[in-house]
Amino acid sequence: MEQKKKYIYDFCEGSADMRTLLGGKGANLAEMSKIGLPVPPGFIITTEACHRYWEEEDFISSIWDDVKEAVARVEKLAGKKFGASVNPLLVSVRSGAPVSMPGMMDTILNLGLNDDTVKALAEAAGDERFAYDSYRRFIQMFSDVVLGVDIVKFEERLAKARENAGVKADYQIPADELKKLVADYKVIVKEAGFEFPVDPWKQLRLAIDAVFRSWNTPRAITYRKINKIPEEYGTAVNIVTMVFGNLGDDCGTGVCFTRSPSTGENKLFGEYLINAQGEDVVAGIRTPVPIAALEKDMPEVYSEFNRIAKLLERHYRDAQDIEFTVERGKLYILQTRNGKRTAAAAVRAAVEMLHEGLIDEATAVSRVSPDQVEQLLHPQIDPKAKRDVIVKGLPASPGAAVGRVVFDADEAAERGGKGEAVVLVRPETTPDDIHGLFASQGVLTSHGGMTSHAAVVARGLGKPCVSGAESVKIDLAAETFTVGGVTVKKDDYLTLDGSSGDVILGKMELMEPQFDDNFRELLDTADKVAKMQVWANADTPEDARRARAFGAKGIGLCRTEHMFMAADRLPVMEAMVVAHTTEDRIVQLDKLEKMQEEDFTGIFEAMQGLPVTIRLLDPPLHEFLPKIPELVKALETLDPESAEAEKIKATIARARELHEQNPMLGFRGCRLGMIYPEIYEMQARAIFNAACKLTKKGVSVIPDIMIPLVGTQYEMKAMRELVDRIGAGIIEESGVKLEYMVGTMIELPRAALVADQLAEYAQFFSCGTNDLTQTTFGYSRDDAEGKFLAQYVQMGVFKENPFAQLDRDGVGALMQIAAEKGRSVRPGIQLGICGEHGGNPSSIAFCNKLALNYVSCSPFRVPVARLSAALAAIGEIK
Numbered sequence: 077m078e079q080k081k082k083y084i085y086d087f088c089e090g091s092a093d094m095r096t097l098l099g100g101k102g103a104n105l106a107e108m109s110k111i112g113l114p115v116p117p118g119f120i121i122t123t124e125a126c127h128r129y130w131e132e133e134d135f136i137s138s139i140w141d142d143v144k145e146a147v148a149r150v151e152k153l154a155g156k157k158f159g160a161s162v163n164p165l166l167v168s169v170r171s172g173a174p175v176s177m178p179g180m181m182d183t184i185l186n187l188g189l190n191d192d193t194v195k196a197l198a199e200a201a202g203d204e205r206f207a208y209d210s211y212r213r214f215i216q217m218f219s220d221v222v223l224g225v226d227i228v229k230f231e232e233r234l235a236k237a238r239e240n241a242g243v244k245a246d247y248q249i250p251a252d253e254l255k256k257l258v259a260d261y262k263v264i265v266k267e268a269g270f271e272f273p274v275d276p277w278k279q280l281r282l283a284i285d286a287v288f289r290s291w292n293t294p295r296a297i298t299y300r301k302i303n304k305i306p307e308e309y310g311t312a313v314n315i316v317t318m319v320f321g322n323l324g325d326d327c328g329t330g331v332c333f334t335r336s337p338s339t340g341e342n343k344l345f346g347e348y349l350i351n352a353q354g355e356d357v358v359a360g361i362r363t364p365v366p367i368a369a370l371e372k373d374m375p376e377v378y379s380e381f382n383r384i385a386k387l388l389e390r391h392y393r394d395a396q397d398i399e400f401t402v403e404r405g406k407l408y409i410l411q412t413r414n415g416k417r418t419a420a421a422a423v424r425a426a427v428e429m430l431h432e433g434l435i436d437e438a439t440a441v442s443r444v445s446p447d448q449v450e451q452l453l454h455p456q457i458d459p460k461a462k463r464d465v466i467v468k469g470l471p472a473s474p475g476a477a478v479g480r481v482v483f484d485a486d487e488a489a490e491r492g493g494k495g496e497a498v499v500l501v502r503p504e505t506t507p508d509d510i511h512g513l514f515a516s517q518g519v520l521t522s523h524g525g526m527t528s529h530a531a532v533v534a535r536g537l538g539k540p541c542v543s544g545a546e547s548v549k550i551d552l553a554a555e556t557f558t559v560g561g562v563t564v565k566k567d568d569y570l571t572l573d574g575s576s577g578d579v580i581l582g583k584m585e586l587m588e589p590q591f592d593d594n595f596r597e598l599l600d601t602a603d604k605v606a607k608m609q610v611w612a613n614a615d616t617p618e619d620a621r622r623a624r625a626f627g628a629k630g631i632g633l634c635r636t637e638h639m640f641m642a643a644d645r646l647p648v649m650e651a652m653v654v655a656h657t658t659e660d661r662i663v664q665l666d667k668l669e670k671m672q673e674e675d676f677t678g679i680f681e682a683m684q685g686l687p688v689t690i691r692l693l694d695p696p697l698h699e700f701l702p703k704i705p706e707l708v709k710a711l712e713t714l715d716p717e718s719a720e721a722e723k724i725k726a727t728i729a730r731a732r733e734l735h736e737q738n739p740m741l742g743f744r745g746c747r748l749g750m751i752y753p754e755i756y757e758m759q760a761r762a763i764f765n766a767a768c769k770l771t772k773k774g775v776s777v778i779p780d781i782m783i784p785l786v787g788t789q790y791e792m793k794a795m796r797e798l799v800d801r802i803g804a805g806i807i808e809e810s811g812v813k814l815e816y817m818v819g820t821m822i823e824l825p826r827a828a829l830v831a832d833q834l835a836e837y838a839q840f841f842s843c844g845t846n847d848l849t850q851t852t853f854g855y856s857r858d859d860a861e862g863k864f865l866a867q868y869v870q871m872g873v874f875k876e877n878p879f880a881q882l883d884r885d886g887v888g889a890l891m892q893i894a895a896e897k898g899r900s901v902r903p904g905i906q907l908g909i910c911g912e913h914g915g916n917p918s919s920i921a922f923c924n925k926l927a928l929n930y931v932s933c934s935p936f937r938v939p940v941a942r943l944s945a946a947l948a949a950i951g952e953i954k
């Protein structure tokens with residue numbers, strides 16, 4: 077015979093690991109009962125029941141007998157009877173999903189009350205005021221949640237009751253007044269067209285139904301979308317014996333974190349109210365007092381709570397957020413969950429729990445998310461400051477932005493370009509607005525989601541963004557926007573919190589990012605847990621120092637061309653490019669060599685003893701020349717016979733000669749070194765001279781020389797020989813011992829496919845995934861991002877922009893081939909990644925799977941990458 081499916085679990089039957097079935101709240105209530113904590117008796121109707129409820133009409137009938145039996149078991153434990161006219165049992169009916177969705181679904185307290193049981197309750201408690209207080213709460217909550225009566229009328233009537241009694245707070249309203257209130261509440265319900273159920277069993281059934289239904293309220297659906305919570309989870313229903321915090325001055329209710337959720341400090345952080353029930357603490361009607369006051373008010377309760385808080389932390393090995401109620405001096409625990417916390421609190425709590433021996437290194441690292449690390453690196457709004465939030469949009473790109481409102485991208489670009497702090501406000505942004513976005517502190521859009529153009533671009537630029545604030549009505553002509561009755565004009569100050577989606581009126585003070593000892597220790601712990609190292613892309617000594625400060629273990633990409641862009645070098649570079657003969661070119665190259673040597677010396681010094689991967693010249697030469705129209709214009713103002721004019725003419729001629737239809741696929745990378753070997757020879761000399769001189773001085777130097785855009789074995793072999801030849805000469809001459817490597821970037825599909833051939837000469841590979849993504853997809857990034865990529869993401873062609881998150885199926889497959897083929901010829905060959913993906917958590921997880929030696933990213937992303945590498949190593953990100 078098929079066994080009947082179990083849809084109901086008593087608290088004593090469940091445990092914390094059953095949260096999928098029992099919901100988070102129920103699983104934890106069960107766990108706490110199991111370990112002997114004072115939890116009022118109750119039972120859970122499972123999330124599977126919720127699924128059946130959607131599929132089957134009147135499913136609740138089919139489990140009704142089981143519900144009744146469960147209630148009977150609770151009655152026994154509580155010593156009270158549901159619906160009885162003596163000592164009646166009241167229950168709460170509470171929602172509880174597998175992941176916490178605070179405040180999104182509904183709870184009903186004091187269920188089981190009617191005109192008879194309320195008298196019995198008054199009798200049993202010896203307190204009439206209390207009984208009617210509970211009753212009026214019940215009618216309001218039930219009417220709101222189950223029947224759908226508008227609560228405004230209740231609130232108005234309650235205000236009148238306070239007025240009649242001449243008191244300020246609800247708990248001061250006397251019994252007589254409450255009785256009248258209850259009578260009027262019933263009239264309100266009737267006038268709204270509803271019949272209030274008097275039978276407690278009917279109440280229970282309707283409440284269960286309402287909790288199941290509340291899974292699908294619009295706000296719950298929106299919350300799940302934003303937080304990526306699966307729709308199919310469903311909610312469990314918890315039925316819990318009521319305990320009363322509103323029975324007098326030896327009663328109360330509160331919430332408490334075991335550690336501060338804003339700083340992580342190991343100290344109880346909470347609030348409570350004497351003579352109050354349930355939501356009173358958060359409802360803001362009475363101001364709760366800090367938990368510390370409980371020590372004076374009820375010393376025994378306090379020390380018991382303290383003991384339980386510690387115990388729960390040890391049990392769950394994480395900071396807890398606890399709800400409790402005190403009924404006539406007896407403490408009850410009504411909920412516990414892992415406390416939500418700020419990034420700073422997450423870091424501090426993780427490090428301190430590690431010290432306390434509560435958790436191990438891997439767990440400590442797993443307590444912090446890459447997003448949180450990112451948050452810690454952005455300037456932030458002081459979490460203690462009061463916020464005048466006028467609307468909440470989607471938290472599309474983290475960080476805080478403060479500036480004057482501007483509605484036009486050109487204006488933003490102009491004013492921002494001059495150093496003014498502006499915030500761009502647009503219905504949505506298009507790629508044409510990018511200049512405005514770039515010059516703004518942040519952007520607010522009324523349309524578009526987390527993957528809208530504004531959001532994607534803002535994240536790429538590291539600009540805070542709040543998108544999709546649909547209730548913001550923008551009047552572009554008048555240059556104003558209105559939301560919730562507030563009108564904001566051009567030039568008004570606005571503050572955006574891209575981490576929470578808050579749009580705040582006025583100019584909030586920003587705090588420097590917090591890179592404190594705890595943060596440092598957490599990242600050091602991450603390095604221990606990780607399998608891969610994190611290196612940085614750094615082009616200047618200054619970048620290199622920043623990279624080290626952020627904890628980079630090497631430089632994975634040093635782009636030499638950036639060194640030529642400086643004002644004093646560009647003219648020499650230009651002359652080199654214009655030169656027609658090798659001899660002329662060498663004259664200029666000699667000048668450049670001295671400058672390059674200085675630069676490399678600076679970088680090597682900054683990175684003392686850590687590997688530095690230097691890429692030889694990569695961009696097409698015409699990039700170093702002014703644009704032809706500019707040159708033509710300059711020529712117009714000159715005497716055509718002058719030497720100056722001759723020079724410009726020569727430059728124009730050379731620029732025309734070098735012009736390419738498609739520079740991305742043109743005369744660049746090692747192709748330059750093949751055709752003009754003197755350029756790469758100069759660079760190699762600068763590197764070896766700098767390295768040898770420093771080595772002589774006792775500074776340890778590890779140069780890795782990287783050849784860009786190699787596609788054939790011939791190129792690799794030729795370039796390796798070129799570098800080795802120069803290196804051998806200089807090393808011998810200087811008489812020092814210098815270890816170095818020559819390797820290549822993998823940035824062409826062909827390079828990946830013939831990686832075994834390349835590995836015969838290449839001593840390392842670094843996956844240049846920016847170009848590899850361009851060449852694999854056949855997209856030019858600059859064109860694609862502006863023209864169709866955002867739309868592709870929106871259409872679902874890709875889940876994420878492949879330039880931000882590595883395309884595993886295509887680009888990733890090529891990387892895997894390169895890794896395997898490289899290792900087949902040169903076991904243990906050093907493998908890394910130096911595209912922007914090196915700072916992206918999901919892409920880092922993929923690199924971890926390929927067992928690369930390092931990921932290299934911009935210095936600013938190094939901390940995120942260090943944590944991500946650790947999380948990848950322990951399978952927390954996949």
Ligand code: ADP
Pocket residue numbers: 116167168170171178179180181182183185316317318319320353354355399400401410411
């Ligand atoms: P939420 O998930 O929104 O926190 P809860 O189901 O936890 O909703 O309940 C709302 C409030 O009612 C909380 O303050 C909780 O402690 C209180 N509460 C719930 N059940 C009971 C009960 N059986 N006795 C007393 N208070 C309760």
Ligand code: MG
Pocket residue numbers: 399411
């Ligand atoms: Mg709760």
Ligand code: MG
Pocket residue numbers: 694784785823844847
């Ligand atoms: Mg490249």
